[in-house]
Every structure is written in C-alpha cells, then in structure tokens.
Amino acid sequence: MSFWKNKKVVVTGGAGFLGAPVVEILRERGAEVFVPRRRDYNLIHLEDGLRCFAEHRPEMVIHSAAFYGGIWINQMYPAKIYYENLMMATNVIEACRLSGVQKFVGVGTACSYPGYLTGELQEDDLWNGQAHETVRNYGAVKKMMQLQCWAYKKQYGFNGIHVILTNLYGPGDSYNPDRSHVVAALIRKFVEARQNRDAAVEVWGTGRPIREFLYINDAAEAIVRAAAMYDDVEPVNIGTGIGTSIRELAETIQEVSGFAGNLTWNTEKPDGQMKKILDVRKMKAALQWQPPTSLRTGLEKTIHWYVANKNAADARE
Ligand code: GDP
Numbered sequence: 507m508s509f510w511k512n513k514k515v516v517v518t519g520g521a522g523f524l525g526a527p528v529v530e531i532l533r534e535r536g537a538e539v540f541v542p543r544r545r546d547y548n549l550i551h552l553e554d555g556l557r558c559f560a561e562h563r564p565e566m567v568i569h570s571a572a573f574y575g576g577i578w579i580n581q582m583y584p585a586k587i588y589y590e591n592l593m594m595a596t597n598v599i600e601a602c603r604l605s606g607v608q609k610f611v612g613v614g615t616a617c618s619y620p621g622y623l624t625g626e627l628q629e630d631d632l633w634n635g636q637a638h639e640t641v642r643n644y645g646a647v648k649k650m651m652q653l654q655c656w657a658y659k660k661q662y663g664f665n666g667i668h669v670i671l672t673n674l675y676g677p678g679d680s681y682n683p684d685r686s687h688v689v690a691a692l693i694r695k696f697v698e699a700r701q702n703r704d705a706a707v708e709v710w711g712t713g714r715p716i717r718e719f720l721y722i723n724d725a726a727e728a729i730v731r732a733a734a735m736y737d738d739v740e741p742v743n744i745g746t747g748i749g750t751s752i753r754e755l756a757e758t759i760q761e762v763s764g765f766a767g768n769l770t771w772n773t774e775k776p777d778g779q780m781k782k783i784l785d786v787r788k789m790k791a792a793l794q795w796q797p798p799t800s801l802r803t804g805l806e807k808t809i810h811w812y813v814a815n816k817n818a819a820d821a822r823e
Pocket of ligand 1: 576577641691710775782
C-alpha cells in the first residue's frame with residue numbers, strides 16, 4: 507500500500523500558489539486532504555487550529571500558508587509579515603502537538619539564510635548570521651518554525667521537519683506588482699509591453715544579483731516527497747542548485763514573451779541579496795530526486811499560462 511493511501515492530511519494555504527499543487531499531488535496519490543480556509547479557521551489563533559484538527563483529525567499537517575511576497579512587500583508590510591507568519595506557525599505547531607498530529611511539515615524560505623554569504627547556502631549555515639536587510643523579518647520568522655520543531659522534538663518527541671525553498675515561479679503566482687517576485691513581475695511587464703507596443707521595460711536593480719528559480723510543480727513534488735521520506739529535525743534545502751543572473755532572466759523572459767523593445771535598469775530599486783543559491787546535495791540524497799523542469803521550459807509554460815489567463819491572474823492578490 508502506498509504511503510499516501512487514505513492518509514489524512516491538512517494543508518494550510520492549500521488553495522494558494524504552492525499549496526494548491528501540493529494538494530493536487532496528494533489527492534492523486536490517494537491521500538484524504540482537507541484545506542482550511544481563513545473564513546472558517548483563522549490559524550493565527552490557537553483555538554482555530556485546535557478546532558480544525560479536532561474536526562478533521564489529520565495524521566499530518568503541511569504548513570504552506572504564509573503572508574509573503576517579493577522584495578517590495580517586505581518594504582511595505584514588515585510588521586504584518588512578522589506578526590501573521592510567526593503567530594500562525596507557532597500556533598499551528600502547538601495545535602499539532604496538542605492534537606496528536608504525527609508529523610508537521612514546515613515550509614521555510616531561502617530568505618532565512620544569512621544575507622551576506624558568498625557561496626552556496628548549506629543547511630548548517632541557517633543560524634550563522636542575520637538575513638539580508640530587505641527580507642530580514644520574513645527570513646527570521648520563517649526559521650523560528652525550525653527552532654520550534656527542534657525544541658518540540660527535544661521536549662515532546664514531536665516529529666516536525668523544515669524544508670527550505672528557493673525562489674518559486676509558475677502558474678498561479680501573484681502577478682500584483684506590489685507583491686510579486688521577479689519572475690511574475692517581469693512576465694507581466696513584458697507581456698503588457700508587447701501588447702501595448704511600448705518602447706522599453708523597466709527592470710529593478712542592476713541585473714547582477716543571482717537567484718535560483720524552482721518551477722512550482724517541482725517544488726510541490728519535493729514537499730510531498732519530503733513529507734513521506736524525510737524525518738530529520740535538521741532542515742533540508744529544496745532547489746535546483748543552478749544560479750541565473752537577473753539580467754539573464756530578464757533577457758530570457760523578453761525573448762519568450764516576444765517583446766521587441768529595450769530593457770532599462772532602475773537602480774533606485776533594491777538588488778537585495780547579491781547571491782542566493784542553495785546547496786541541494788542533501789535534497790538529492792534524501793529525496794532521491796532532482797527538479798526535472800528547466801528554467802526555459804518552466805518560463806515557457808508560465809508565460810503561456812499567463813497570456814491565456816491574464817485577467818484572472820492579475821486579479822489575484
Ligand atoms: P528576493 O529574491 O527576495 O530578492 O525577491 P524578488 O524575486 O522580489 O527579487 C529578486 C531580484 O529581482 C532582486 O534583485 C530585484 O531587484 C530584481 N527585480 C528586477 N525587476 C524586478 C521587478 O519588477 N519586481 C521584483 N519583485 N524584483 C525585480
């Protein structure tokens with residue numbers, strides 16, 4: 507019998523960008539998945555988490571809900587990012603413990619790593635320095651989940667894991683310019699510029715920062731694998747291990763979206779961390795897997811989806 511057959515799983519954020527494909531994969535594999543919605547259970551409050559788990563009796567909880575976004579949302583809503591993410595994670599983990607949930611999967615972020623390291627980011631470096639100032643609060647609160655799982659394991663024998671995701675992109679992302687990450691932001695800009703026959707598209711920063719981009723369905727597959735196969739309280743990175751400069755990314759999106767004009771660089775906008783690439787050796791060994799979708803293929807799929815669903819995509823928060 508497969509690991510997932512009839513397994514009862516709650517996926518917080520299960521209607522969101524990352525949660526939705528996680529839910530889809532789990533259901534395909536036979537799990538019974540419940541997705542709490544905020545109007546019914548506001549997981550910032552411990553009582554709501556307890557009520558949710560009492561009603562749905564999950565064996566596992568995958569915590570994918572978060573208030574987050576690209577570099578700009580961290581400038582606009584630092585306090586909301588701090589409060590909502592910290593309270594939600596803290597209370598969801600406590601509710602899991604009190605409800606006898608067998609496993610908790612916390613979705614973490616590469617923003618948690620020290621912001622000024624130059625090499626590939628290794629799991630052992632997670633606590634070795636301050637996150638980059640542009641994402642300090644988001645990075646810090648997300649990694650508190652890992653600390654909580656460590657403390658709960660020590661005191662209660664609780665099984666909580668922490669997966670650290672690199673930058674994600676794909677269909678279903680936020681295309682709202684205040685909130686979007688670079689891939690969604692640039693796809694929207696280039697597609698609109700082509701439609702409007704604009705002369706130029708403005709890209710933020712210098713183009714020199716290096717990022718790693720993981721296609722959303724590959725991220726979801728990695729989470730499902732980690733949920734089934736990984737039981738160590740120490741974190742595991744999830745990414746491609748491949749770095750791409752923002753300039754190269756912008757030029758690829760320009761080409762795939764068919765925009766014939768120019769790129770201009772707005773250096774008034776922040777570059778953020780100069781290099782963010784995860785060391786994925788542990789992931790490859792523990793999950794027996796690596797992400798199959800190349801950046802080019804993922805961008806083609808995403809741009810195709812965006813053009814076909816532009817109005818709905820732009821209306822999403
Ligand atoms: P980060 O990985 O947390 O820094 O988040 P982002 O995905 O928002 O930004 C990644 C890099 O892309 C940064 O160096 C940004 O300056 C750069 N970038 C270039 N153009 C844009 C844009 O239009 N929107 C966003 N969000 N980032 C952009």
